[in-house]
Amino acid sequence: MRRYAVLAPHRFASDAKTAHGVIRYASDRVVAVIDPEHAGKRVRDVVPYLESDAPIVATVAEALPFEPTALLIGTAPKGGALPPDWRAAVLEAIAARLEIVSGLHDILGYDAEFRAASNAAGTTIWDVRIPPQVPIFSGAAYRIAAPVLLTVGNDCAVGKMTAALEIVRAARKAGAAPLFVPTGQTGVMIAGWGASVDRVIADFAAGACEQLVLEAARRGGNPIVVEGQGSIDHPAYAGVSAALLFGCAPDALVLVCDPSREYLEDTTIRCMSYAEAIDVHERLLARVKPAPIVGIALNTRSLSTDDAHRAIERARSETGLPANDVVRFGAGEFYAAIAPALIKRAKPA
C-alpha cells in the first residue's frame, strides 16, 4: 500500500483528473496534496465530491510530516510533458526518498537527472505509461465468454473512467463479479494493473486493448467493464477511441456525456447529440461485432440539482435508454437497468 503525496501546484481544483481519480477510487491512500493555491484547506473544501479530508500543503517539505511513501504526479497535461517548474519538487521528493509515480508521456525514468537522483537515493520511479509489448489484434477477444462493456464518450474528460468504476461498484453490490479494465494511466494507478493504450504504438493499440480484455477474462471478470478513452469524433484522439471500440470487442456500450459540454475539448467542433453518438458508434460496430449503447451516464457536475434532473430526464426521453449521473445519484439503479442488456453478442457470420 502506497501513501501518496499528490503534486498538483495551481492545478488541483481545475486540472488534476489523475489526482481526483486516485483520491476517489484507488486502494492506495492520499495523505496530502501539494498546491500552494489552496494550502491550509482540505481536499473536500476544494473538490467536495472527492469526500477526502487529506490536507493541502504548499510544498513537498510540508507534505513530509504526513509520511508519504510516494509522490504522485497529479495531472495529465495534453502532450504529457512535465511542467518545467515541477522538476525541483520531483527532485526534492526523490531526495526525501519518496517513490515517484507518474502517468506522463515524458518517461521520468529516462530523464538522466531524475535517474541519477533516484539511484543515489535508492528509490524507484514507476512510469505508469510505459507500454507493454503486445501482439497485433488477433480476434481472440471475440471468444471471451463474459460480456464486455465499454464506456464511450461525447468528448474527452467527461468521466468515462469514473462511470466505469461506479458501474463496477454497483455491479459488485448487486452480487456480480465485475472487473474494471484500466486503459489509461489514472486507471492503472487505481487498479494496479492495465495499460495506457494511448501510449502504445498505433499499429498495436487494438492489440493492447484485446490483451487487456483477455487478461480480465482470465481474472474471471463478469461483466468486464472497460474504461474508454477520448471520443470517436475528436480529431486528436479518435484513433485511440477507434482502437478501443474494435480492440475490446465489446458487447455493449455506455455513452458518457457532459450535457453542458457544447464543443469538443480545445476545438470549435460541436459535440455529438445523443442520437448522433448512438448512430455513429452502433453503425461502426454493426458489421464487425454489434454492440448497442445500453445506457447513458451523465456527468452533471456543472449543473444545479434541478438542472441535473432535467438533463437526465431529457436523455431518457430523447433516447428511451436508462440514464443517470452515476456519481451524483449513485449507480445502483442505473446498473439494474442496464444489466439485462449485458449479454454476449456474436459476430455476424
Next chain:
Amino acid sequence: MRRYAVLAPHRFASDAKTAHGVIRYASDRVVAVIDPEHAGKRVRDVVPYLESDAPIVATVAEALPFEPTALLIGTAPKGGALPPDWRAAVLEAIAARLEIVSGLHDILGYDAEFRAASNAAGTTIWDVRIPPQVPIFSGAAYRIAAPVLLTVGNDCAVGKMTAALEIVRAARKAGAAPLFVPTGQTGVMIAGWGASVDRVIADFAAGACEQLVLEAARRGGNPIVVEGQGSIDHPAYAGVSAALLFGCAPDALVLVCDPSREYLEDTTIRCMSYAEAIDVHERLLARVKPAPIVGIALNTRSLSTDDAHRAIERARSETGLPANDVVRFGAGEFYAAIAPALIKRAKPA
C-alpha cells in the same frame, strides 16, 4: 541514388508489397530481387505490372555482380518482425558493405548483432519506420490553403498508396503541382520523406498526420495527396485509419476498393459496400470537417479485362461517382473527373 537489391525470399510474387511499390514508383533503382523460388527469371515475368527487367537471383552473393548499394527488406509482414531465417542474408549484405533499408516494426539498428556488424563494416542501417517526435494534433491542418485528398480503403492492402501515386502522376501531367504524402514505410522509401504513422505512439498519430500535411503545404503541394492506411472498420487497424481521417483534415477522399475482396484481411468480417463506405466516412467527418468521397479507385488486378470493366461500370452506376482502375487503365481520365471536386472545404462554424 540508391541501387537496391531487394530481399524477398519465397515471397516476391505473393507477399512483397514493399518491394513492388519501390520497384514501380521509387526514383531509386532496383538492380536485383532475391527470391530463390523465381531465380533466373525477370521481375516482369513474375509480376508483369511492375514493368521491370531487373533479374531475380537466389542469394545475396548472386545479387552483388549487379552492384547494389543497399539491401531493401522487401516485405511488411503483419506485426513487422524480421523472418528469423532472413538474418543470415542481412548479415551477408552488411559484410558486403551494403546499406540496409528496412520498414519493419523490428528496428534493425537496435539489434546488437546487426549494429555490431554494421559498425565493423562501416555501413549504415536506415530504419524507415522509426517515428518522428511530433506534437499532438493542434488543428493547424485546418488552415492549409491547398486542397488535401486522402485515399481510404474498404480493406488493408487494396492499393491506397498506389492509387495516391497514380493520381499524383496524372495531376502532374495535367499541369498541377501535386505532392504525394507518404504515411507508411514503402511510401517513405519511394518519396524519400514522410513517416510511418502506424509506428507513432497512438496519442500522437493524428499529430503525425497533421505534421505531414503541414510539411506538404510548405513544399507547395497542390493538391496534397495523402496515402491512406488500413480501413475504418478493420478491427486491427481502424485506429490508424481514424487518426489519418481526422489528422490530415482532408477536403476530399478517394475510396480504394478491391471488388473481389469479400472479407476484411484475416477476418470473417464482410467488407463494406460502396454505399456503406461512403456513408461511414462522410458521416464521421461531417460535423468535424466535411470531406466527400469524390471518386472510387478500383484494384481489379485479380479480374479479367471484361470483368474489370464490368466492376468499374457497377461502381459508377451504384454511386454516381467517377470510378476506374488507375493502375490498369491509367489515372488521366479519373483525375480529370475528380479534379473539380478538389476544392478547399471549411470546418463548420
